[in-house]
Amino acid sequence: xxxxxAVTRGGVIRRSVAWVEHEIGRxxxxxxxxxxxxxxxxxxxxxxxxxxxxxxxxxx
Numbered sequence: 001x002x003x004x005x006a007v008t009r010g011g012v013i014r015r016s017v018a019w020v021e022h023e024i025g026r027x028x029x030x031x032x033x034x035x036x037x038x039x040x041x042x043x044x045x046x047x048x049x050x051x052x053x054x055x056x057x058x059x060x
Contacts, residue, residue, distance in 0.1 A: 002032065010052040017045050 006013050020029050029047065033040040037053040050056060
């Protein structure tokens with residue numbers, strides 16, 4: 001998951017919650033995101049990882 005080009009470019013990656021729980025587990029994903037200093041969101045059955053260390057501001 002973290003080998004995607006979007007990770008190195010500071011982009012966004014997403015995976016279904018079901019896929020994450022089956023393949024790697026929720027806790028491992030959280031630990032990996034935290035270790036990289038990224039932001040993790042869960043919405044509509046998807047995990048969304050924002051692959052930058054900067055602040056996130058929700059506009060709406």
